[in-house]
Amino acid sequence: MSLQDGGWRDRLKAGGAQITRGARSLGRGLTDLLLPPLAWDSPEAAASAGLTPDAWSRVVFLEDPVCDGCGAGFEMDGGAFASPRCAACIAKPYAFDRARAACVYDAASRGLILKFKHGDHQPFAPLFARWVSRSAAPLLAEADAVAPVPLHRVRLLSRRFNQAAEIARPLARGAGLDYLPDALIRQTHTTTQGGKSARGRRLNVGKAFTVTAEGRRRIKGRRILLVDDVLTTGATAEACARALLEAGARAVDLAVVARVRTARELPM
Structure with a gap:
């Protein structure tokens, strides 16, 4: 040899x-x-964002089949001839065209989202962006640009950051899409949506959003992926989508970290 x-x-x-x-x-x-290697609920990961196996096992991630209109999970796959939309979305479609959520907003995911939203735990942003990039992959594939649901400047000063923007930025960067942080603005300082009925939420944010002059130029004729943290009744996303469409966007889709399981069952 x-x-x-x-x-x-x-x-x-x-x-x-x-x-x-x-x-x-x-x-x-x-x-x-x-499932990042370090977990937020373990002592050695105070500055990181991840999930221990126990915390991970409790999060209800939404997998296909889901409603194309609101992202709700279907109980079963109806096959090739089943409608891609739930009965509520067929009867009363949202202004945004399609929606996807990474997980169900429940006791398991609520703590993670509130820690990020109100606890200033910034490392959760790239984690949530990765979750959304997976669940909203079909929407990202057709999007021209990504825009976060904006905060009013008063709330932004008190909170110090916009949680939707912190998720949208790495999401856009990872997908190679144009990021539009200032195209859509919140012109009215509304009261919190918490505790309001579906109708009350719609009235609260109905005229709260507008598109800037520069924003109009950047969204005209383009498909925009709107990003937020939680879909509850859809009132906020609906108001944002209408403002974007009125300003010339070709279509608007929605991607969120979590959605309330009964979002479309709440009183309209």
């Missing part, structure tokens, strides 16, 4: 080891997409 043959075997063995390492790295990457 020649030295040349032995060198060939060594190179083959090294190549096999490299492929194995690459496969392991890819596996870790896919896992880290949804």
Whole structure:
């Protein structure tokens, strides 16, 4: 056996080891997409954002099939002839065309979102952006630009950051899409939506949003992916979508981290 043959075997063995390492790295990457290596509820990860297996197992992620109009999960796959939209979305469509949510807003996800929203826990932003990039992949594939639901400047000063913008920015960057943080603005300082009925929410934000002059130029004729943290009744997203459409957007889709399970069952 020649030295040349032995060198060939060594190179083959090294190549096999490299492929194995690459496969392991890819596996870790896919896992880290949804389950980062450090967890927020473990002592060693105070500055990171992730989930321990216990916290992870409690989050109800929304998987296909889901309603194309509001992102609600269907109980079963109806097959090729089933409607892609739930009965509520057929009867009364939202102004936004399609919606996707990464998970259900319940006791498990609420703590994560409130910690991010009111606890100033910024490392949650890229985690949520990864969740949304997975659930809203079909919407991202057709979007021309990404815009966050805006906060009024008074609330922005008190909170110090816009949670929707912190998710939308890495989401747009990861998808290679135009990011429009200032195209849509909140011109009215409304009271909180919490505790209001569906009708009360709609009235509260009905005329709260507008598109800037520069925003009109940047959204005209384009499909916009609107990003927010939670879909409750859809009143806020509806008002934002109407403002964008009136300003010339070709279509508006919605992507959120979580949606209330009974969002479309609340009184309209």
